Amino acid sequence: MPELIRKKKKMSSFEMIAFGFAGVILLGAIILMLPISSSAGVVTPFDKTLFTATSAVCVTGLVVVDTGSYWSAFGQAVILLLIQTGGLGVITVVASFSMVSGRKISLMQRSTMQDAISAPKVGGIVRLTKFILQGTFLIELIGAILMLPVFCRDYGWKGIWMSVFHSVSAFCNAGFDILGTTEQTFPSLTGYIANPLINIVIMLLIVIGGIGFLTWDDFCTNKWNLKRYRLQSKIILVTTAVLILLPAVFFFLSDFTGFSMGKRILASFFQSVTLRTAGFNTADLGAMNDSSKAIMILMMLIGGSPGSTAGGMKTTTIAVLILNAFATFGREPETEVFGRRFDNTVVKNAATIAILYFFLFFAGGIAISQIEHVALSDCLFETASAVGTAGLTLGITTELGLVSHLILVVLMYLGRVGGLTLIYAAISVKIQSGAKRPLDKITVG
Template identity: 60%
Template sequence: MQLTKLFKLKLSSFQIIILGFALLIVSGALLLMLPIATVSGEVTPFADTLFTATSAACVTGLVVRDTGTYWSIYGKTIILLLIQIGGLGVVTIAASLTLLSGKKISLMQRSWMQDAISAPSVGGIVRLTKFILQGTFIIELAGALALIPVFLPDYGFRGVFLAIFHAVSAFCNAGFDLLGRNNDLYPSLVHYRANYWLNIVVMLLIIIGGIGFLTWQDICQKRWHFRRYRLQSKVILLTTLLLIIFPAIFFYYVDFAALPTGERVITSLFQSVTPRTAGFNTVDIMSMSDSSRAIIVCLMLIGGSPGSTAGGFKTTTLALLFANAFAAFHRKEEPILLNRRIENPIIRTAATIFLMYLLLCLGGAIFISTYESLPLFTCIYETASAVGTVGLTLGLTPNLHIASKLVLIALMFLGRVGAMTLIFAALNEKKLINSKLPKEQIMVG
């Protein structure tokens, strides 16, 4: 469905985003059902193609079939397109096609684009969209060229497609890999743990894709003048840096003592970067300690940053919640971040988003644990991966029953479109009631 046709339906921008992702997922699922999509030529059950299409479009990476061995080159190409469209956003892609056709973008369409990429205003939105598309193409091309020397010696000419696929998958924070073999399913990047070049390239792609398009703009326009960045960009960069360094230090001392120093450092960094929200792994997650897996669950729920290819409740939400806590400790009326006051409505939104992600993760885990008779923490790991659109797994997903898979599908969808987007889509144009009820105090803590 074209953007102009959606306009005639008089839907809100949030409803357009949800409908666009739903149509993308269903279309992808139907295309993956074709016999040509599998190596064996068999027709894949709709439940499995729906799961795969949802995971790809929502840039998650959880799979019920090994991507490298089960799907044909046609099927892999469909998955790659779903990842690319899902990473950039359906509305952004639709608007890009409108621009390429030479048509003008209406004010309503600009509003949709603003909500799709979390832009601060409608002004300059078309220019920003062009910047995003150009930047995406350049970064993914550079990533693919950097990965070709890694895959070409091992896979021959097929290594070119592997480099392109993994560059797009890493940049879009999808976590899909094509390295599975019949005797080694779901390997991710474990066999390349000691390849420093691949680790660095993939980590850079994940980080660049996860910091958000507006942060790119600040970096490109203001370069090293960090003080001139938007507050949002400053918060994103500082929070991202802390979320990489501290978990990596923990993993270094707790999990990988048997590895050589250089490999130990790069492995610790990779496991710190990938949970937000790429889904690749270079070690067996089951071999990590329980405390490390708990930290990974937290990182998966946090995710990337607003207006990025990543999921999760976002780095800015975490920063705002900590700022609010510090404000409460110091008895200040408004939270402060980097010498700037933050208005209370923003804090309420952050708290709501955090609570919704927490409830979705725990609610889904409790259902799956009860229905499948599985340990709760294992299920929490899987649901955190789904709602955070990560893709890391403890090997649970392929063996789940259909009801549990449907729960994960719903979590992946909600995690990608955003819980607040769903609420705003349901409310649509309902006006706020300004009348106030009597006030009364209630104790907390």
């Protein structure tokens, strides 16, 4: 008989991560309800603040009200704080307060921090967390300074706030913008489609935030000596480069044909980079052809990299699945790359995550399409954006009803926290047994 192991009274690290994100979302939603948070000084309905807070903490970028015109300076500051908390991770932020206050970090807290930032081991986790915090604020500051001349030219002293907000939003892959006005809502960065400085700075912030904190650590430790990088960092860098370059080339050939050469290149690359779950756009996504939209859906589902500010299935997940497919084609007994091999557990986890994300994407899209009687293709784009925490939309977000918004809220939460995290957090009983079932064969393919 298998022995049942009761769950400990203390919460597991996965439960802490799941409940931590939920708690910050709820707190943010309540604060955004206050009259001081809206520019009109009115109480905002809870369903709207819940959607906004979830989108901010889960660094998605989908919104039901225009961030620039609806929210006051206080409300925008709250949203920015939620974005920063969600980008760094709730556990990382809590740990930073503990370190600043001089409190000793317990072994349980270190283990939770390890799971939160996908670190390979507990040892050195405090040093790594300090490195992440310092690096984050430095990069966001540099990004804000670089964009300052453009935003100050266009908005005067308000340009300082514009630069800070968009730098943090881009680095955290959140996609929130405050460029909207009562006359022109939800503009994103379309007004800067031909501005090289804004395009390049935003793209760099998105990529740096989306490649993962461990990749930063590798770069700072080993500089350009790529051979000494972790296997994960090598896979992330190669996969990220491929997933940016290929869609950019496709967009260049199939869209933006009426633009000048420079503007066409910028638009193609920006729309490709923003699919790393960033949520900004400089072009009208609705005007892009159906093939491009299909590619965008797939890229949004893949998302960024583990231990980063981005969400989605993760670049390593799709890389492991593709490498495993090549190993199967070549009849190799194990999956190998860069002179290293994967454990079969990694392949199983990757397959599980991919199936989970595709199920949520399809189920959510079909549900919204049936509820709202909207074209399924538009709904699938919306749900891919939500579960991949990408924040891009074809313009239907504000037109959806309460139930559809709640579906998107759940998808954004699941996409940011991570499918396996929630699965592990939900498991209250584990079964341990030394016995194995009889082995049998099944044909696939």
